[in-house]
Amino acid sequence: MATTTVGQGDERLKQASMLRRLMGRPELGAVGGAILVLIFFAIVARGTGLFSAMGILNFLEVSAQLGIIAVAAAMLMIGGEFDLSVGSMIGFAGIVIAIPAVEWGWPLWLTILLAFAVALAVGWINGTIVVRTGLPSFIVTLGGLFILRGLTIGLTRLITGRTQIPGLRPLVENDWLAGLFAGKVGYGFMQWLGDLGIIATRPDGVPLASGISMSIIWWLVITVVATWVLLRTRLGNWIFACGGDPNAARNVGVPVARVKIGLFMFTAVAATIFALVQTLSVGSADVLRGQLKEFEAIIAAVIGGCLLTGGYGSAVGATFGALIFGTVQMGIFYTGVNTDWFKVFLGVMMLIAVLFNNYVRRKATEGR
Amino acid sequence: MAEVPLIEVRDVSKHFGTVIALSGVSMTVWPGEVHCLLGDNGAGKSTLIKTLSGVHKPTEGEIRLEGQPIVFESPRDALDRGIATVYQDLAMIPLMSITRNFFMGREKAVTRGSGLFERLDMKRANAIAREEMAKIGIDVRDPTQAVGTLSGGERQCVAIARAVYFGAKVLILDEPTSALGVKQASVVLRYVAQARARNLGVIFITHNVHHAWAVGDAFTVLNRGKTLGTFRKDEITREQLLNMMAGGKELEELSAELAEFARSDGRRQPAAAAVEKEVAEELEEEAQSDERLAEQERRLRREES
Numbered sequence: 315m316a317t318t319t320v321g322q323g324d325e326r327l328k329q330a331s332m333l334r335r336l337m338g339r340p341e342l343g344a345v346g347g348a349i350l351v352l353i354f355f356a357i358v359a360r361g362t363g364l365f366s367a368m369g370i371l372n373f374l375e376v377s378a379q380l381g382i383i384a385v386a387a388a389m390l391m392i393g394g395e396f397d398l399s400v401g402s403m404i405g406f407a408g409i410v411i412a413i414p415a416v417e418w419g420w421p422l423w424l425t426i427l428l429a430f431a432v433a434l435a436v437g438w439i440n441g442t443i444v445v446r447t448g449l450p451s452f453i454v455t456l457g458g459l460f461i462l463r464g465l466t467i468g469l470t471r472l473i474t475g476r477t478q479i480p481g482l483r484p485l486v487e488n489d490w491l492a493g494l495f496a497g498k499v500g501y502g503f504m505q506w507l508g509d510l511g512i513i514a515t516r517p518d519g520v521p522l523a524s525g526i527s528m529s530i531i532w533w534l535v536i537t538v539v540a541t542w543v544l545l546r547t548r549l550g551n552w553i554f555a556c557g558g559d560p561n562a563a564r565n566v567g568v569p570v571a572r573v574k575i576g577l578f579m580f581t582a583v584a585a586t587i588f589a590l591v592q593t594l595s596v597g598s599a600d601v602l603r604g605q606l607k608e609f610e611a612i613i614a615a616v617i618g619g620c621l622l623t624g625g626y627g628s629a630v631g632a633t634f635g636a637l638i639f640g641t642v643q644m645g646i647f648y649t650g651v652n653t654d655w656f657k658v659f660l661g662v663m664m665l666i667a668v669l670f671n672n673y674v675r676r677k678a679t680e681g682r
Numbered sequence: 683m684a685e686v687p688l689i690e691v692r693d694v695s696k697h698f699g700t701v702i703a704l705s706g707v708s709m710t711v712w713p714g715e716v717h718c719l720l721g722d723n724g725a726g727k728s729t730l731i732k733t734l735s736g737v738h739k740p741t742e743g744e745i746r747l748e749g750q751p752i753v754f755e756s757p758r759d760a761l762d763r764g765i766a767t768v769y770q771d772l773a774m775i776p777l778m779s780i781t782r783n784f785f786m787g788r789e790k791a792v793t794r795g796s797g798l799f800e801r802l803d804m805k806r807a808n809a810i811a812r813e814e815m816a817k818i819g820i821d822v823r824d825p826t827q828a829v830g831t832l833s834g835g836e837r838q839c840v841a842i843a844r845a846v847y848f849g850a851k852v853l854i855l856d857e858p859t860s861a862l863g864v865k866q867a868s869v870v871l872r873y874v875a876q877a878r879a880r881n882l883g884v885i886f887i888t889h890n891v892h893h894a895w896a897v898g899d900a901f902t903v904l905n906r907g908k909t910l911g912t913f914r915k916d917e918i919t920r921e922q923l924l925n926m927m928a929g930g931k932e933l934e935e936l937s938a939e940l941a942e943f944a945r946s947d948g949r950r951q952p953a954a955a956a957v958e959k960e961v962a963e964e965l966e967e968e969a970q971s972d973e974r975l976a977e978q979e980r981r982l983r984r985e986e987s
Contacts, residue, residue, distance in 0.1 A: 554778050
C-alpha cells in the first residue's frame with residue numbers, strides 16, 4: 315500500500331522497503347540455497363578434493379551445461395510457456411552435428427551451422443503451434459519431446475546402423491568454429507596459479523586443472539546477456555508482460571506472439587549449445603543424450619524463483635539453481651554417497667523451492 | 683469549450699450476425715468534459731466503447747475524431763491517435779513493478795543508446811512513474827514495488843496516469859469504480875475530475891448513477907442498444923437518471939412491494955423484518971455515500987476553479 319499523501323512517510327519507511335526489495339528478488343532463494351549447499355559440502359566433503367581446482371572446475375562444468383539450458387528455460391517460463399522438448403533437442407542437435415560430419419565428411423563448421431538452423435526451425439514450429447492454437451505449451455512440447463527423440467534414434471539407426479557416432483574428436487582439432495564450443499581457455503591463467511602454488515600441479519609443472527572449459531564461458535555469457543535483456547531492455551519488459559498477462563500486454567501493443575515464438579527459438583538454440591559443448595568435448599554423439607534434461611532445466615529455473623504460471627523469475631536465479639544442481643551432484647560423487655540419493659535430493663529441493671517461491675510471491679504482491 | 687468536439691459518434695450501429703448490439707447511437711464528447719455512459723447490463727455500453735477503442739468496426743454510421751471521420755484499424759491504432767481505454771480488469775500486470783507497468787508497450791520513451799545497446803533507463807523511468815503518480819496524489823514510495831501491492835483504486839489510477847502521460851486526448855474508462863469500495867472509488871473519481879481539468883475528454887462507463895453524478899457533465903443513457911438521449915447535468919436530476927436506467931423503476935417497485943409485504947403481515951416474520959431492515963440500512967448507507975461524494979465534488983470544483 316502506498317496511499318499516504320505526497321511527501322510524507324518517505325524517510326521513515328526506507329528501511330522496510332529495502333528489506334522488501336530484497337524479499338521481492340526472485341533469485342533470493344537460489345542464491346541462499348547455493349551458499350548453504352557450498353557450506354554444507356565444504357564441511358562434509360572436506361579433504362575429498364571437491365574444493366581443489368580440479369574439483370571446482372568439475373562441478374562448475376556440470377553446473378554450466380545445465381545452466382545454459384536452465385537460463386533459456388527460465389526466460390521461456392517468465393514468458394509464460396514451457397519447453398519439454400529441450401532434452402530431445404539436445405540429442406537431436408548432437409546427431410545433426412555428428413552424422414554429416416562423420417558419415418558424409420562435411421566440415422564441422424557447416425554441420426554446426428546446420429544444427430543451429432535446425433534448432434531455430436524446431437523452436438519456431440513449437441512456438442507457432444503454441445501461439446496459433448492457444449494450446450498449453452506443456453502438451454505441444456511433450457509431443458516435440460517424443461517426436462525429436464524418435465527421429466534421433468530412428469534416423470541414426472537408419473543411416474549408421476548404430477546408436478552412437480564416435481570419431482568427432484579429430485575433426486574438432488582443425489575447425490575454427492568448433493573451438494568455440496569444445497576447447498578450454500585460460501591456460502595461461504591456470505599455469506600462473508600453478509606457478510604460484512595456489513593450485514596443484516603435475517610433477518612437470520603443468521597444473522592438474524589446465525584450463526577452463528568453454529561451457530563455463532558460455533554459461534556466464536548467456537546468464538549475463540539474459541539478465542541484461544530481462545532487466546534492461548524493451549524485450550525484457552515484453553517477456554515479463556507476456557507471462558504476466560498476455561491480454562493486458564496485447565492491449566498496450568506488445569507483440570505477444572512474436573516474443574513467445576522468439577523465446578521458443580532461444581531455448582532450442584540453448585539446447586544446441588549444450589549439445590555442441592557436450593558432443594564436441596566427449597568426441598561422440600549418442601542418441602540418448604539429454605534425456606530428462608528438460609526437467610532438470612525446469613527444476614533449476616523453479617529453484618531460481620520462476621513461477622510456473624509465468625511473469626516472474628530471473629536468469630541469475632536459474633544460474634544459481636544450476637549451480638546448486640552441479641554442486642550437489644559432484645558433492646555426492648566426491649563424498650562417496652550412493653548417487654541414487656541425488657534424485658531424492660532433487661525432488662525435495664524443488665518442492666522446498668516451490669513452497670518458498672509461493673510464499674515470497676504472496677509477500678511481494680499482497681499489501682503488507 | 684472548444685469549437686470542435688473531440689469525438690463524435692453519428693448513428694453508429696453494430697450487428698453481430700443477427701444480433702443488433704447497437705442501433706443508431708449518437709453521442710458527442712467535448713474536451714474538458716466527463717461524459718458518462720450509463721446503462722444496465724446488456725445495454726450495449728461495452729460494444730460502444732469497443733467500437734470507439736478500435737476493437738470493433740461499426741456496421742453503420744461514422745465516428746469523427748476532432749471533426750475528421752475515422753476508422754480505427756486496431757486498438758493500437760486508436761491508442762496512437764490518442765484514444766486510451768482503461769479496462770476494469772485488464773489494465774495492469776500484478777507481478778510487474780509499477781514502473782514496468784507504466785511503460786509497458788511504450789518503453790521507447792525511456793530508452794537510451796541504440797541498436798544492440800539500446801537499454802531502459804530505469805532510473806529515469808522510476809522517477810517519471812513516481813512523479814506522475816504524485817501528480818494525482820498517490821505517493822508511491824517505491825515504484826519498483828509490484829502493482830499487486832496496490833489497492834484496486836490505485837491500480838486504476840496507474841492505468842489512467844499512464845494513458846494521460848502518453849498523450850491521450852480521450853480517456854475511456856470502463857467501469858473503473860464498479861469493483862471498488864466507496865473510499866477507493868472516490869480516489870478514482872478524484873482523478874477523473876483531474877483529467878477533465880487537463881482538458882481531456884473522458885468517457886466514463888458505469889452503471890452506478892451516484893458515481894456518474896459525482897463527476898459527470900453529460901450523461902448518455904443506453905438501453906437495449908439505443909440511446910435514450912444525452913442530457914447535460916442541469917437538464918436532469920439524479921432520480922430521473924436512475925429511473926431511466928430501467929433499474930430505477932424496478933428498485934422502487936421492489937421497495938414498495940417489501941413495504942406492502944411487511945404491512946400486510948401482522949405478526950411480521952423475523953426473516954421479512956430482517957430483509958426490510960437491511961434494505962433500509964442500505965438505502966441510508968447509499969444516501970451517506972452520496973453526500974460524501976457530493977461533498978468531494980464540491981471540493982473538486984473549488985480546486986479546479
